[in-house]
Amino acid sequence: MGDQPATAAHATVVGDAAPTEQTHLHTEVRRSSAASREITDTVLKVRDLEVRYGDFTALKGVHLDVPRNEITAMIGPSGCGKSTLLRSVNRMNDLIPTAKVVGSVYYHGEDIYADDVDPVEVRRRIGMVFQKPNPFPKSIYDNVAFGPRLNGVRQGLDDVVEQSLRRAALWDEVKDKLKGSGLALSGGQQQRLCIARALAVHPDVILMDEPCSALDPIATMAIEDLMQDMKRDYSIVVVTHNMQQAARVSDRTAFFTVNVDHRTNERTGELVEYDLTETIFTQASDQRTEDYITGRFG
Numbered sequence: 001m002g003d004q005p006a007t008a009a010h011a012t013v014v015g016d017a018a019p020t021e022q023t024h025l026h027t028e029v030r031r032s033s034a035a036s037r038e039i040t041d042t043v044l045k046v047r048d049l050e051v052r053y054g055d056f057t058a059l060k061g062v063h064l065d066v067p068r069n070e071i072t073a074m075i076g077p078s079g080c081g082k083s084t085l086l087r088s089v090n091r092m093n094d095l096i097p098t099a100k101v102v103g104s105v106y107y108h109g110e111d112i113y114a115d116d117v118d119p120v121e122v123r124r125r126i127g128m129v130f131q132k133p134n135p136f137p138k139s140i141y142d143n144v145a146f147g148p149r150l151n152g153v154r155q156g157l158d159d160v161v162e163q164s165l166r167r168a169a170l171w172d173e174v175k176d177k178l179k180g181s182g183l184a185l186s187g188g189q190q191q192r193l194c195i196a197r198a199l200a201v202h203p204d205v206i207l208m209d210e211p212c213s214a215l216d217p218i219a220t221m222a223i224e225d226l227m228q229d230m231k232r233d234y235s236i237v238v239v240t241h242n243m244q245q246a247a248r249v250s251d252r253t254a255f256f257t258v259n260v261d262h263r264t265n266e267r268t269g270e271l272v273e274y275d276l277t278e279t280i281f282t283q284a285s286d287q288r289t290e291d292y293i294t295g296r297f298g
């Protein structure tokens with residue numbers, strides 16, 4: 001169960017080239033980087049995933065492993081199913097009545113779509129941060145305390161709130177106004193508040209759907225720095241349209257594309273390539289990846 005190889009169909013086997021005179025140094029560098037970055041510990045395994053909305057197949061054939069304590073980026077043209085995939089790995093798609101998920105998603109080896117699995121618990125362990133910061137119209141404190149309270153936590157809430165805000169690099173900016181409204185914060189602060197709110201229920205995976213697209217460059221940089229800090233304790237999957245961001249923050253990158261069926265005109269997303277970010281951006285093995293990354297397509 002869930003023990004197939006970790007790579008997508010077209011993934012490059014990094015460091016497999018024969019060491020020749022000319023390639024020796026290059027090969028060694030690629031080998032050592034690959035050796036230290038093999039997926040040894042996987043938090044999510046996606047197997048042959050297909051997602052439909054009614055009769056429309058939005059995404060199919062996705063096979064991908066998400067490593068622990070790394071940042072995995074998902075890139076690709078609009079409509080290729082990045083958000084759909086993200087919502088499938090924490091059962092957020094359950095909330096869309098027409099959505100149907102076929103295939104498997106394993107979280108620490110457990111099938112999250114098994115009959116006895118509670119989707120609310122899945123979403124607690126695999127938290128999500130959205131494109132547009134969406135604090136509740138409540139105080140900063142109550143935003144962060146919301147999830148723990150819902151889970152019945154009554155004792156030690158002050159600590160949970162403080163620790164979550166610290167982990168989201170927001171504590172110093174808000175510690176004197178915890179009773180103030182979350183909506184009164186700047187966009188970047190609101191996004192960090194939403195991250196703190198996600199962290200307050202102790203997830204170990206954080207899904208981020210274009211978390212910086214509504215933010216200015218300085219707020220974006222703060223979130224990117226925060227993501228680097230967070231990966232010590234969490235595994236992060238981030239959907240981004242910004243390729244510089246994927247190159248800056250992620251350890252691995254998955255590139256998706258849209259296949260158009262010219263008979264039915266159906267547009268279905270597909271995973272093209274998944275590899276170390278460095279490899280995707282410098283030695284993509286599929287022409288479609290290279291075309292997208294170099295701006296020739298998409």
Ligand SMILES: Nc1ncnc2c1ncn2[C@@H]1O[C@H](COP(=O)(O)OP(=O)(O)OP(=O)(O)O)[C@@H](O)[C@H]1O
Pocket residue numbers: 053058076077078079080081082083084085096098267269
């Ligand atoms: N709730 C829904 N109902 C019906 N179709 C949907 C729904 N959500 C997404 N889709 C369709 O599924 C396909 C994939 O959408 P999705 O939002 O996952 O793509 P994406 O790669 O995240 O796009 P973008 O980069 O533009 O955000 C699109 O054709 C979209 O129209």
